[in-house]
Amino acid sequence: xEAFFHSLTVLLTPSHLLLLIAGVVLGLCVGILPGLGxxxxxxxxxxxxxxxxxxxxxxxxxxxVAVIPTSDTFPSVMMGIPGSSASQATIxxxxxxxxxxxxxxxLGAAFTASLIGGLIGAAVLTLIIPIARPLVLAFGSPELxxxxxxxxxxxxxLSGNQPIKGIIGAGIGLMLGAIGDAPAVTEYRYTxxxxxxxxxxSLVIVGLGLFAFPEIIDLLIKGRPIxxxxxxxxxxxxxxKDTIRHKFIVLRCAIIGVVIGFIPGLGGSVVDWIAYxxxxxxxxxxxxxxxxxxxxxxxxxxANNAKEGGGLIPTFLFGIPGSGSMAVFLGGxxxxxxxxxxxxxxxxxxxLYTAIWSLALANIFGAGLALVLxxxxxxxxxxxxSYLAPFxxxxxxxxxxxxxxxxxxxxxxxxxxxxxxxxxxxxxxxPAALIxxxxxxxxxxxxxxxxxxxxxxxxxxxxxxxxxxxxIASLSASIVYQKKLKTTGQTAAKG
Amino acid sequence: MARWLTLKNLFSLFLIAWxxxxxxxxxxxxxxxxxxPFYISLVLLIFAVISxxxxxxxxxxxxxxxxxxxxxxxxxxxxDMPMAVVWKRFGxxxxxxxxxxxxxxxxxxxxxxxxxxxxFYRLVAKAKWVASIVAGCAGLGFLALASxxxxxxxxxxxLKLPWPLG
Numbered sequence: 001x002e003a004f005f006h007s008l009t010v011l012l013t014p015s016h017l018l019l020l021i022a023g024v025v026l027g028l029c030v031g032i033l034p035g036l037g038x039x040x041x042x043x044x045x046x047x048x049x050x051x052x053x054x055x056x057x058x059x060x061x062x063x064x065v066a067v068i069p070t071s072d073t074f075p076s077v078m079m080g081i082p083g084s085s086a087s088q089a090t091i092x093x094x095x096x097x098x099x100x101x102x103x104x105x106x107l108g109a110a111f112t113a114s115l116i117g118g119l120i121g122a123a124v125l126t127l128i129i130p131i132a133r134p135l136v137l138a139f140g141s142p143e144l145x146x147x148x149x150x151x152x153x154x155x156x157x158l159s160g161n162q163p164i165k166g167i168i169g170a171g172i173g174l175m176l177g178a179i180g181d182a183p184a185v186t187e188y189r190y191t192x193x194x195x196x197x198x199x200x201x202s203l204v205i206v207g208l209g210l211f212a213f214p215e216i217i218d219l220l221i222k223g224r225p226i227x228x229x230x231x232x233x234x235x236x237x238x239x240x241k242d243t244i245r246h247k248f249i250v251l252r253c254a255i256i257g258v259v260i261g262f263i264p265g266l267g268g269s270v271v272d273w274i275a276y277x278x279x280x281x282x283x284x285x286x287x288x289x290x291x292x293x294x295x296x297x298x299x300x301x302x303a304n305n306a307k308e309g310g311g312l313i314p315t316f317l318f319g320i321p322g323s324g325s326m327a328v329f330l331g332g333x334x335x336x337x338x339x340x341x342x343x344x345x346x347x348x349x350x351x352l353y354t355a356i357w358s359l360a361l362a363n364i365f366g367a368g369l370a371l372v373l374x375x376x377x378x379x380x381x382x383x384x385x386s387y388l389a390p391f392x393x394x395x396x397x398x399x400x401x402x403x404x405x406x407x408x409x410x411x412x413x414x415x416x417x418x419x420x421x422x423x424x425x426x427x428x429x430x431p432a433a434l435i436x437x438x439x440x441x442x443x444x445x446x447x448x449x450x451x452x453x454x455x456x457x458x459x460x461x462x463x464x465x466x467x468x469x470x471x472i473a474s475l476s477a478s479i480v481y482q483k484k485l486k487t488t489g490q491t492a493a494k495g
Numbered sequence: 496m497a498r499w500l501t502l503k504n505l506f507s508l509f510l511i512a513w514x515x516x517x518x519x520x521x522x523x524x525x526x527x528x529x530x531x532p533f534y535i536s537l538v539l540l541i542f543a544v545i546s547x548x549x550x551x552x553x554x555x556x557x558x559x560x561x562x563x564x565x566x567x568x569x570x571x572x573x574x575d576m577p578m579a580v581v582w583k584r585f586g587x588x589x590x591x592x593x594x595x596x597x598x599x600x601x602x603x604x605x606x607x608x609x610x611x612x613x614x615f616y617r618l619v620a621k622a623k624w625v626a627s628i629v630a631g632c633a634g635l636g637f638l639a640l641a642s643x644x645x646x647x648x649x650x651x652x653x654l655k656l657p658w659p660l661g
Contacts, residue, residue, distance in 0.1 A: 048645055164546050168510065171539040175517055178535070182528035189532055190520060221584040222575075386620035387630075390612040393592070394634055397608070398641070398649065405648050410596060418589070426503045444531040451530065 004126070007353035011361065016059045020358055023063025024365045028373070030064070031071030032380060033388065036215060037084030038065045038325030039434065043207030044395060046332055047402030054336045055354050061332055062358040065325055067366030069304040070114040071377075074370075077106045077297075078381050086304040089272035093289065093296025100292055101233040107374060108239020109294050110301040111367045113250050116243070117302030118363030120254035121261070121309020122356050128313055129352060133345045136317045142458040144318065144341065145446035146467035148439050151320035153471055154263065155432045162427070163475075169429040173436025174443070176201060176416075183441060184448045196408030201416070203331040204403045206437050208396045209416025211324070214424045216392050217417075219385045232378055236371070242294045249279060249295055250302040257303030261310025261322055275303035309359060316344045316352055319442055324431035327438040507547040514540040591615075603652030603661035609635040635659065 010016065023045075030041035041064050049057040072083025077094035090110065097106040139147070152174075156166035179190045180200025191197040243250060253275040260271045279299035280289050289296050311322040312329075319340035321327035333340055344352055370377070400413040423430050450458040458464060517536030521529050574581055591611075598607035613631030616622040622630070639659040641647050651661055 047647065162546075162549075164542055164549065168539060168542050168546060171514075171535065171542070172510070174535050175513065175532075175539070178517075178532040182524070184527035185525045187525050187528035189524060189528060190517070217585060217588050220588050221581055223584075384620065387616070387622070390615040390630070391634065391637075393595075394608050394612065394637070397595075398604075398638065398647065401604070401649060402647055407600075407650060410599070410650070414589075414592060414596070421585070422506050426506050447531055448527050452527075 003350045004353050007350050008357050010055055010350075011059065011354055011357045016056060019056050020059040020063040020361060021365060023060040024067050024362050024369060027064035027067035027362075027366065028071040028369060028377070031068040031083050032074050032377060033392075034075050034081050034083055034215075034219065034385075036212060036392075037072065037086065038068045038323075039207055039328055039431075040212040040215070041065065041068060042325055042328040042332065043204055043212070044399045046204050046207075046328070046335060047399055049332060050335060050402075052336070054338060054351055057332065057336055058351065058354050059358050061329060062355055063362040063365075065329065066118060066305070066308055066359050066362035067370075068325075069301070069308070070111060070118075070363070070366045070370050073107060073110040073114070073301060074374075074377055075381055077103055077110065078378060086272055086307070087300065089276035089300040090297055092276060093291075093293050096290070096292035097294070097297065098233075101231070102235050102292070103378075104232045104374075105235030105239040105242070105294065106297050107232070108236040108371070109242045110239070110297050111370050112240045112243035113253075113298040113302040114305040115363055115367035116247075116250050117254040117257060118305035118308070118366075119360055120251070120302075121258050121306035122360040122363070123309075124255075124258045124306075125309040125312055125356050125359070126353075129345065129349075132313070132317055136342050136345050139318070139342065139463070140461075141446045141449040142454065142461050143463040143467065145443065145450055146464050146471070147318050147320055148443045148446065150467055150471050150474070151314070151318075151322075152432075152436060152439060152443075153475055155435050156429075165427060166429050166432050169423070169432035170436035172419075172423070172428070173206075173433035173438075174440045176206060176433070177437045177440025178444075183445050194408075196404070196406060196412070199404065201412055202400075202403035202409070203328065203438065205400050205409060205412045206416055207328050207331075207434060208400055209413050210420035210423070210430045210434055212392070212396045213413065213417030214421040214430075216389055216396070217421055218424070220389050223386065232374065239294070243298055246295055246298050249298055252282075253278065253299045253303040254306035257306030258310035260303070261307030262313050263322065271303050271307045272300035275299040305363060309356075312355060312359070316340050316355070319439075321435055321438060324434045327431075327435040331438050504547065504550060507543065507550055511540065511543045511547065514543055599650055599652060601652050602654045603656055604649035605635055605638050606656060606660045607652070608638070 011020070026045070027041060030036050030038075030044075042061060045061060045064060049060065052060075068084055069086045072087045073090055073094065075081050075083040076087045076090040077098050079098075080091050080095035082088040082091060094106045094110065097103065152170050153167065156163065156168075156170040175190075177200070179197055181188055181198060188198050256275050256278060257271050260274060276296060276299055279295055280286055283289070283295065307323075311326045314320040314322050315326045315330050315333075317340070319330060321330045330340060338344075338348060338351065397410060397413065400409045403409045420430055423433065454461070514536045517532060518540055521533035521536060524532070595607060595611045598610065601607070602610075609631040612634040613627045616627035616630045617624060638649065642649070642659070655661055
């Protein structure tokens with residue numbers, strides 16, 4: 001409890017607050033740009049946080065990732081394209097509202113819902129820590145290995161439309177992660193004799209290559225402005241009131257968001273659809289959904305902010321990222337020299353609380369800034385993409401060069417970028433690949449520690465057996481569930 | 496359509512080749528360095544072979560479903576133009592980026608990228624010259640600021656220029 005409030009006082013010092021607000025502003029920008037979400041935003045920040053104090057770095061990183069589900073609402077509502085994958089369902093009713101001249105009402109409701117959802121996410125994260133503590137401390141290397149496998153298998157199965165492609169997608173990440181020096185012995189793998197590859201490929205390059213590069217190229221190919229018109233209309237307060245009136249929807253969807261954020265693999269892109277499907281199924285009067293029902297905006301927006309709180313739980317406590325952006329966050333932790341897992345509930349518990357407070361404060365600042373700055377931000381959505389693209393190319397090439405300060409960075413970015421674009425075209429899930437890449441190192445380490453310490457006997461440890469059963473059960477269950485989800489999503493999209 | 500499906504299959508074949516190489520190459524590694532990549536690529540190879548068979552068998556369904564194909568956790572790819580145009584434009588923009596790389600190699604990063612921004616504004620985005628030059632200078636200013644404040648670095652070119660140009 002003492003650490004809980006101590007972290008707040010640390011966070012309220014000017015330098016922390018400034019970094020948090022810097023993160024929030026950056027998150028607002030990244031969220032508004034279509035296609036760019038938390039993964040790209042976080043990746044760009046990775047070179048910046050090298051050598052930073054962890055508390056400061058957390059303020060920056062979490063400040064940014066927490067507000068993307070808030071700001072990505074702008075393009076969804078204003079022009080019907082998602083600002084990031086977490087707000088696709090918001091379009092269903094947000095865009096019709098904007099066309100009726102009620103964009104301000106939709107945005108007002110969305111920001112209020114985002115704010116409350118985000119706070120609920122932070123609250124749940126706080127409550128989980130003391131409960132999860134004994135469980136986390138009971139885990140050894142074999143269990144952590146199986147947990148990582150569980151995480152990967154779920155990510156693979158749930159993040160694509162074909163389970164097998166999802167698993168191979170995660171495998172692509174593992175193979176990229178295996179390039180370079182082996183963790184256990186002196187051996188350089190898959191380097192083709194190229195010096196640059198001996199240290200492995202940096203996360204910055206994989207993140208930007210798989211996500212930013214293909215999005216920039218695609219938007220250039222499409223070549224249309226972000227938004228045709230930018231009229232907000234009136235009704236800010238109505239939107240806020242709508243959300244307060246529907247407080248139980250907010251509460252229910254926020255809880256859905258936390259739970260789904262917690263499950264590896266479900267993360268970002270489905271949480272909004274699940275919340276949207278839930279609200280349609282539980283409403284008696286459904287005629288207005290899809291035509292501009294404010295509840296259709298409130299539900300996904302409260303869920304997608306809450307999921308960040310849920311997603312931080314497995315990332316911090318077990319080192320298993322629930323989504324692509326959490327995978328980059330995990331990479332950021334490793335850069336800062338923090339090993340997620342048991343140490344997070346013992347010596348690093350103050351960092352955990354810093355993360356929670358950052359999450360809560362960022363949601364408040366984010367929603368506030370989005371409301372205050374909505375007019376200029378809306379104007380930003382009419383800027384044609386070809387004006388933004390060269391600057392985005394500048395940012396990604398500049399950021400990737402910070403990885404090792406060599407030409408190899410630029411060449412690797414181009415090659416991984418082309419790989420990412422092809423994966424996107426042919427339907428291979430990129431988030432799974434990113435998570436695989438980040439987990440590759442840990443996974444291998446857990447594996448060889450297990451093999452060295454227990455021989456093949458590690459396979460018979462009760463924790464491992466239980467986990468194997470869970471993996472098999474969850475794999476079969478998720479395949480069935482996904483089929484169901486697809487149908488719900490399609491009905492939701494139609495109706 | 497046929498060409499599109501072939502390209503899709505080619506990518507799957509590339510994955511098979513990659514994983515097969517992964518297995519082949521890993522055989523010679525020391526035991527502790529070997530277990531992870533060897534078994535991972537072996538399992539992936541098996542999955543990739545199964546996957547390409549599924550892919551070839553479901554060609555018909557896929558063709559119908561092509562436009563919504565990668566919904567799920569990615570933003571879906573939804574082209575409102577023929578695939579031939581998409582590939583042509585893809586090649587065009589990759590070509591531009593390669594051109595920028597060559598320019599960086601010759602004259603260094605800051606000047607090359609600023610020139611690129613300026614020319615892209617003028618020629619691709621069809622902005623006025625004034626706006627294009629302002630945009631180029633803004634890029635240069637951003638780089639100078641980032642290198643001063645955040646201590647970041649950039650590639651220098653064959654041509655050595657004074658800071659912040661090279």
